[in-house]
Amino acid sequence: MTAHPAHEQSWTVYGQRQLDYGYLPPVPDRIDWGFRPGVGPGAEVLGDIRGKRILDVGSGPGHHAVHLAREYGALVDGVDLSPTQHQRALNAHGSEPGVRFLWGDVAEHLRQAEPYEAAYGIRTFACVDPRHLLPALRDGLVDGAPLVFSALHTDADAQGPSEEVVPRRELIRLRDEEPIPTQMWVLTPRLWEDLLTEHGFQVEGGELLTAPDPCNPVIVQLVRARRHRTPSRRPVTSRPRTTRPPVPHAAIGVGAIVFGERGLLLGRHQHGTWELPGGTVEPGESLHDTVVRELAEETGLVTRPEDVTLLGTLLDHVDDVVRVTVGAVVSAWQGEPADQPNESVGDWRWWPLDQLPQGLFVCSAQILTSWRPDLPPIAHTPAHFTPYADGSPAPTKANGTTP
Helix, strand or coil: CCCCHHHHHHHHHHHHHHHHHCCCCCCCCCCCCCCCCCCCCCHHHHCCCCCCEEEEECCCCCHHHHHHHHHHCCEEEEEECCHHHHHHHHHHHCCCCCEEEEECCHHHHHHHCCCECEEEECCCHHHCCHHHHHHHHHHHECCCCEEEEEEEEECCCCCCCECCCCCEEEEECCCCCCCEEEEECCECHHHHHHHHHHCCEEEEEEEEEECCCCCCCCEEEEEEEEECCCCCCCCECEECCCCCCCCHHHCEEEEEEEEECCEEEEEEECCCCEECCEEECCCCCCHHHHHHHHHHHHHCCECCHHHEEEEEEEEEEECCEEEEEEEEEECCCECCCCCCCCCCEEEEEEECHHHCCCCEEHHHHHHHHHHCCCCCCEECCCCEEEECCCCCCCCEECCCECC
């Protein structure tokens, strides 16, 4: 699933009209979650955000992100799908300290970014399919991070929220301009709470923000939630490799992290372990090519070498045999995972990061720990991890919980 195309097109048209007018909203003195200044709380609902990394979901012209950076010393990344809205932000605040503006799908950004310490969206959450956005936020926020957002509750035609997670036609209104049609998810507070709970958040409060003018039917709802990871009763286990020495060309292998909105892709080996897609490097292959080949052979998924990012080298040993494993992240792929003929790994499934199965293959466990050290405890033997990056630190260990 990707961001809704109607949403992108509508806000691109909106942003272009504002660029044509040369209109840029001033940096506000406070955060207003609704359409009217002074109605409801301000930025205090985010808690203590001084010096913290914060995500602005649908940052538009960027004035709210700049306010938080200036007033609270927050480090804000503003992400917007509309290229024209992104251009407005760059035009006005491209050199603002503490603020970075990014153009693209926020869910895709979250899958590659370091986890954030807080996230917010000001009247933007109704513009994105929650089943596309919330899984990415769940995995892209640190445990305990606040998530605060406002979303449309009742529109200008007095149409109230829906009890179903389906988009409906709404209009973006500009004075003296033809309204711009778009698609929005206008949901009841109860439905938002159910969706947030389903995706690992604990709702802490909410309120409806009505316009001071009694003739204005527009109502915006403000939702306050927090990333809540259910503690595991016991660490996820992993099982050791065989002590049989590998054949010479099999001394190095790869493991591919295929992670999307449905979770992490793992398959079950015929010996019972759960594994990342991967395998051994063949003579003459690059590591990128090995990932592409193994992913296709084991799962049927198709990717390209340019969509493969190598994380680093993991070194450990079984008896006197040194084992070398290279972890990789696949950022884009085509197809659906399926069992392949004559392969020892199958039963491919998507797993949430906080609900990984017991019995991970030790190499997969080591790769996951080096990729995301904030994951729930994974028991595995330690390995020396050397990341692939310029100016990277000295080799470290991907230390698992002692089995």
